[in-house]
Amino acid sequence: MSAQSYQLHEINDGIPYSANPNPFSINSQGKIVIQTYPDSGPQLAYLFEDGVTAQIAGQPNDQFFGINNSGTLVGYGDNGGFVQSSSGVQTLIQNPAGDLPFPSNISNSGVVVGTVFPSSGDFYGFTWKNGQFTPHVLPGTYGSLNGVNSSGTLVGTYYAPDDFSQYYGFIERNGVVSPLVIANCINPTPITINDRGVIVGSANQSAFPHTIGFVRNPSGSTTLIDYASSAPQTMPGPSGPMPLLWYSNDTIVYSVNNRGQIVGRFRGTYSDGVNHVSVIIPFIGDPVQHP
Numbered sequence: 104m105s106a107q108s109y110q111l112h113e114i115n116d117g118i119p120y121s122a123n124p125n126p127f128s129i130n131s132q133g134k135i136v137i138q139t140y141p142d143s144g145p146q147l148a149y150l151f152e153d154g155v156t157a158q159i160a161g162q163p164n165d166q167f168f169g170i171n172n173s174g175t176l177v178g179y180g181d182n183g184g185f186v187q188s189s190s191g192v193q194t195l196i197q198n199p200a201g202d203l204p205f206p207s208n209i210s211n212s213g214v215v216v217g218t219v220f221p222s223s224g225d226f227y228g229f230t231w232k233n234g235q236f237t238p239h240v241l242p243g244t245y246g247s248l249n250g251v252n253s254s255g256t257l258v259g260t261y262y263a264p265d266d267f268s269q270y271y272g273f274i275e276r277n278g279v280v281s282p283l284v285i286a287n288c289i290n291p292t293p294i295t296i297n298d299r300g301v302i303v304g305s306a307n308q309s310a311f312p313h314t315i316g317f318v319r320n321p322s323g324s325t326t327l328i329d330y331a332s333s334a335p336q337t338m339p340g341p342s343g344p345m346p347l348l349w350y351s352n353d354t355i356v357y358s359v360n361n362r363g364q365i366v367g368r369f370r371g372t373y374s375d376g377v378n379h380v381s382v383i384i385p386f387i388g389d390p391v392q393h394p
Contacts, residue, residue: 107318107326109365109388111333116156116385118149126151126366126385128169128208128295128358135366136170137385148178160191169208172361177206177215186215196231204229204236208295210251211361216259218247228259241273241280250295250302258283258293258302272304285317285325293319295358303356303365314353316367330354330369330386338373338380345373345380356388363390 114135118124122139129135135151136159148159148167159167159176167178167187174189183203184196198204198219206217215231219238228239228248239248239257246261257275272283272291285291288306296302300321305314316328331352337344351372359365365388372381 107320107324107363108391109318109326109328110391111328111330111386111388113333114151114366114385114387115154116149116151118156118385120382120384122147123383124149124385125368125383126357126387127167129360129364129366129387130170130172130174131361132172133360133362133364134170134174135387136167136176138166138168161187162193168206169358171209171213172211173213175209175213177209177217179205184215184217196236197234198229198236200238204231206231207248208250210253210255211298212253212255214251214255216248216251216257225264228257230257246270246273249293249304252296252300253298254300256296256300258296258304260292272306274302283319285319285327288315288317291317294356297359297363298361299363301359301363303359303367305353305355313350314355316354316356316365318356318359318365328354328356328365328367328388330367330384331371333386334369334371334384338382340373340375340378340380342375342378345375345378348372348374364388 122141124137124139126135126137137149149156162180165180169177176187184206185193187193196204202219202221204219206215209215220226225245230237244261248259250258260270262270272293274281285306291306292304293302294304302319318326356367369384
C-alpha cells in the first residue's frame with residue numbers, strides 16, 4: 104500500500120487564534136472536539152460539526168480530549184478524569200491506587216486510555232471500561248497510553264529509565280509490543296489509532312529540530328504532514344504584513360476517524376523582524392482518493 108495523501112485546510116470554527124484552539128479528536132460522524140488554551144480567561148471546549156461550533160457543557164474547569172462514534176467524551180476536571188455520555192452525564196474514572204488518572208482517548212467500544220502521574224514514582228498508562236481500572240506498565244520503562252481502537256490495539260510512548268533525552272513510540276496488539284518507527288525522525292508520539300489500524304501522531308525530524316505530523320498505515324507506509332505550506336503565509340502586524348518564519352513552526356496530527364479524516368494543529372511564528380506573534384491554527388485533512 105502506498106502512502107496516503109491529504110487535502111489540508113483550516114477548520115473554520117469561528118474560534119479566534121488567540122484562544123489557541125486544539126482539535127484533539129474527530130469521530131466518524133465528523134464531530135470534532137476542540138479544546139482552547141487562551142493566555143487569559145477560561146479554557147473552554149467546543150464541539151464542531153457541519154460548520155456549527157457549540158460549547159461543550161460540563162463542570163467548571165473541565166477539559167475535553169476525546170470523542171467516540173457514540174458521542175461519548177473523555178476529559179479531565181477538578182475531580183480528575185471522567186467519561187461524559189452524549190446526554191452530559193459524567194462518570195469519574197477511579198484509580199484504586201488513589202492517584203488521579205488523566206484520560207486521553209476513548210475507543211468506539213468504550214475503552215478509555217490515558218496516563219497516571221503519581222505523587223511519587225514513575226508515571227504509567229492505564230485502561231478503563233465500565234469501572235474496571237487496569238494499570239499498564241512496560242517492564243523496565245515508564246510511559247503513557249495515548250490511543251486505543253475497538254480491537255484493543257494500544258499506542259503510546261515510553262522512556263528508558265536512564266535516559267530522559269529521548270522517548271519511543273510503541274504499538275501493542277494482543278499483548279505483543281512492537282516499536283513504532285518513523286523514518287528519519289526521533290521521538291515518535293503515536294496519539295490515536297482508528298479501527299482500521301491507521302495511526303497518527305507527531306515526531307521530530309532528525310535533520311532539523313522540527314515537529315511534524317504523521318499518518319501510518321497498517322502496512323507501515325507513512326505520510327508526513329506539514330501544514331506550513333497550507334497555512335496563511337502572512338499575518339497582519341502593526342507595521343504591515345508579517346511573514347511566516349519557515350524555521351519556527353510545527354505540526355501535530357491528533358486524531359483520525361474510520362473514514363480516514365485527520366485533524367491536528369499547526370503552530371506558526373510570524374515576524375517582520377521587530378514584531379512577532381505565535382499562532383495556533385486547527386486543521387482537518389481529507390484523504391485524497393487516487394485512481
